[in-house]
Amino acid sequence: MKKLTLLQMKEKQKGLILDIPAGAALQNKLMSMGIYKGREITKISHIGLRGPAAIKVGRSVMVLGHGMASKIIVETQ
């Protein structure tokens, strides 16, 4: 078991969201889109040069900016 940020995960790697150390506003916003502590996600990709990361949550694909993605801590197998 490893703790990584979303950015550090490998493509196609699965993980459980362990923590989102961000303000309440962002947490709520992510929560309503289905991104919350305990949720399983799959990393799809991220774009270099401080670009965003794409993840699969349930049946939807979400794209999060670089800073936001670096705040999402994931536990992987």
Next chain:
Amino acid sequence: MIKKIFLAGNPNVGKSVVFSRLTGVQVISSNYAGTTIEISRGFLRLGGEDIEVVDLPGAYSLDPSSKSEEVAVALLKEHHKDEFIVINIVDSTNLERNLYLTLQLIEQGLPVLVALNMCDEAKHRGVSIDTEKLSHLLGVGVVPTCAVTGLGIKNLLEKINDVKLLSRPQVSHRQRWQEIGVIVEEAQLLSHRHHTLRELLEDASVRPFSGFFIALAVALACFTIVRFIGETLIAKVSDPVFFNFYQPLLNKLSVFLGPESFIHHLLIGDLINGAIDFRQSLGLLTTAPYIELAMVLPYIISFYFVLGLLEDIGILPRLAMLMDSILHRIGLHGFAIIPVLLGLGCNIPGILATRNLESKRERFIASTLISIGVPCVALQAMIVGLLGHYSGFYVAGVYLALFAIWLVLGMILNHFMKGYSPELLIEIPPFRLPSLQTLSQKLFLRIKGFLVEAAPVVLLGVLLVNILLYFKLFDFFTGIFAPVVHGLFGLPKEAVVALAMGFFRKDVAVGMLMPLAMPVKQIFIAVVLLAVSFPCVATFFVFFKELGLKALLKATLVMISVALITGTLLNLLIR
């Protein structure tokens, strides 16, 4: 008695398509989150009563986190619960995420009816939903619909009067997701499917290398298609109509009026070598309709056709992801690529679409950059029509110059304006096959919008200029501005008239450069100047309405500086 129906749902679930189906009012719908920026209202006739239908902007939840969500929530709270119902449009291919808002709506004690939209697509993707069970678990009516084809809309209408108020305890966010987990587990059956080509493409489009490759290929394809359709329409339709049918009529009128009369000057304009020249005569019945209908309209049609395809297939949010890091350098984030692309059609929808950006600073930067560095399709068509005669090299040069201005100005604004750029957070929709009906409806709406907005301004502008020219009133202005236009930009002083016309409409302004017989380098400078100087009056007004007087004044100052610097630099560089 129900007086109102609110259409609520997550972004990009097809609320606007349902709205069009219910009311017959046509609105633009696309395959990306945030298409609807203004609340549309229409009426539905049901059992002899008119019920108002309100299409709300998409929201993921009732805890408002963006301006458009706030609006939706405020509207719902404003009304008495006996007087309206909420039709909650749900994307059946993505039941789980959509139910979050559904449960919140029910918990608020609102009268809810659920439309399980895109049920046909769900079937294709191996999702089957037990409607009865879902209805039982939620405690509200559930109707499967496919708004694009109209399937299920009748059933939806039949259930409107059966909607009852019920109570469901308010729970925490976490508990709500747990409940949803249980509901989805019971009501939804997923059959496993092999990866389809579409899924492979969807995946490839959000990966770094393949994504940029696909984006580049799409951009090239779009450019080629827009040019092909535009040129074909001009060569096969508009030019033949103007030259073979319209010109003989005008020739008769010209003889009848007599070339020296004032009316002739207004309607037909000047005869060039004794004949009417649609490009140079500058009359109300000659150059004005020729510019709008034969030079610009064909490209309006081809551009909006291709833009519609991009919107409906679902390319735009992917571009937003790929462009994110570049746009951060100019103080924006990836989503800003969408207003910019819309601005390439017409600056007004571009500026309106910046409402989807979070901060006022972003909106100012994006709107200013659109007004200065993004030429609308009418202007582009004229640039191609005018400079394309000489060589594609000059046309490419205009785009290159504008792009450079856009980028440099963006970096400068980002550097000097206080504040920060918020981060990108968007959902990437699946690729969808565009429906011919939404596509053609949208194209029709946009063409109509162009004709209705352009025609009066063009006619009025040409009329005004012709009167001023006839009475030689322009000499005064040309005298004043000659030092700048001639001294700094190296243009003949008659170009002042065209630059002034640019404030009314850019396409006609470029048209007015045609009779000046300038060398191509001067045309190049004049065209770039027209593009970066004041946006047309309609854009000006929308900028004011959206961002306020102070922002408009600031942007105007930036525009004037950019125009002065660009004109002088180009004059020095390409001499």
